[in-house]
Amino acid sequence: MEDLTIIALTGTDLKNWGHQPGPQFPDLLARANQMLADGTDVLTIRADLASEIPIPPEHVELHDDGAVPFHENLNPADADEEANLAKVRETMRAVMRTPTVVGGAIMPDACPAGPVGTIPVGGVVAARNAIHPGMHSADICCSLMMTDLGDADPAVVLDAAAKITHFGPGGRPQGGRFTVSLDLLDAFRANPFLNNAKTIRAAQEQMGTQGDGNHFLFVGRSRKTGRTAMITHHGSRGPGAKLYKAGMEVAEKYRRLHSPKTLKQNAWIPADSDDGRAYWDALQIIRKWTKTNHNSIHQATMEAAHASAGERFWNEHNFVFRRGDIYLHGKGATPGWAGFAADADPEGRTIIPLNMAEPVLIVRGADAPHALGFSPHGAGRNWSRTEHMRRLGAKTAQEALIDETAGLDIRFHAGKVDASELPSSYKPAKAVAEQIEAFDLAEIVDWIDPHGCIMAGEMPRFTRRPKGRR
Known part of the structure; x- marks a missing residue:
């Protein structure tokens, strides 16, 4: 059971209640202690401030490998193009796992443009309600x-x-x-x-x-x-x-x-x-x-x-x-x-x-x-x-x-x-x-x-x- 005779509340108390440190923390702590000084009991203060506990961010998971396919518009003509296409496929498969992505395509000029998982040159990626710089x-x-x-x-x-x-x-x-x-x-x-x-x-x-x-x-x-x-x-x-x-x-x-x-x-x-x-x-x-x-x-x-x-x-x-x-x-x-x-x-x-x-x-x-x-x-x-x-x-x-x-x-x-x-x-x-x-x-x-x-x-x-x- 909580001690109702607390003289002052600390940041630790607020964190124990679920509040996250940040720019708003000093003001939140000041208001809590002002309520305490005004005679408000700790349980009421905690309940009063509960609405300001941030909602945990929604987490979205990666798509399974292969779940979002992409179109290929490229016919390799020789061993060099075969090797290039293999690298493009590898990086596009990783890009397609991004949660916002709903489709993709590669053009005849496709070639890798960075580490695996980076959109290739000659690549198109469709995302729902998202802009990917x-x-x-x-x-x-x-x-x-x-x-x-x-x-x-x-x-x-x-x-x-x-x-x-x-x-x-x-x-x-x-x-x-x-x-x-x-x-x-x-x-x-x-x-x-x-x-x-x-x-x-x-x-x-x-x-x-x-x-x-x-x-x-x-x-x-x-x-x-x-x-x-x-x-x-x-x-x-x-x-x-x-x-x-x-x-x-x-x-x-x-x-x-x-x-x-x-x-x-x-x-x-x-x-x-x-x-x-x-x-x-x-x-x-x-x-x-x-x-x-x-x-x-x-x-x-x-x-x-x-x-x-x-x-x-x-x-x-x-x-x-x-x-x-x-x-x-x-x-x-x-x-x-x-x-x-x-x-x-x-x-x-x-x-x-x-x-x-x-x-x-x-x-x-x-x-x-x-x-x-x-x-x-x-x-x-x-x-x-x-x-x-x-x-x-x-x-x-x-x-x-x-x-x-x-x-x-x-x-x-x-x-x-x-x-x-x-x-x-x-x-x-x-x-x-x-x-x-x-x-x-x-x-x-x-x-x-x-x-x-x-x-x-x-x-x-x-x-x-x-x-x-x-």
């Missing part, structure tokens, strides 16, 4: 935009683009920056995930930049019309990376509370929570920033080349899309249904690049159920960048570039050829195009044959000075 990755809204430049000379356009665009880390220097609208910056400030000084500064400094890796600026001619076209490929840069980091931190809190057995990379934010609604809104703002980024490069290049712009359209392939209460996460997968976004091309066309020496495909998606409505985003890889370098053997990157891109104007912004972006580092373009049609993922409506492109190139490595030296 790890499934759109840090390169949020990686996307492509195409502008028809009419009868402009491709060589002139590429020269103009080389002076306009910006690759590499960081942003444009002061005095050379592109303008970001006040409305867009105000939208950043109004969102709890984006209202951060570093994020807003990155949004200003990095407008008109394309980053590194496999991002590019491509110029070619349409087979269908004979007109010159420019295509850019990049994502949301620093602003998107910072949103991803903030989203993963919030998702991790939910994972610890509700599903600690879920892999960290597959943590989620409940879409119907305040956090979920704010994160969804932040994704749309980052999407708008990314589209503006593409537009700024296209417009500046068009003006510098004295070209006239025809039609312009774009699509993302690293993003989250919503159909009812199902959230479709495409990691390197192109949405292929009508109206996937309010600004989607009215004719339903999307853009799929293959490699720097091959045409860029213009397709019309088929909304295939066996692909959850998606098509590939590119050619994908059958082996790692390191393995590709090994396979080049004694051949230098420059020699390989000359062999693989004869007749094309290929430039690397940093000056040094990045061998991991050579055509030979990707899956055969012809095979990917054939599988798009064989699996009825999309209809190819045009090919943009290459004149040339600009890639980021291999950036110089910066070394940290030893401590104490300047």
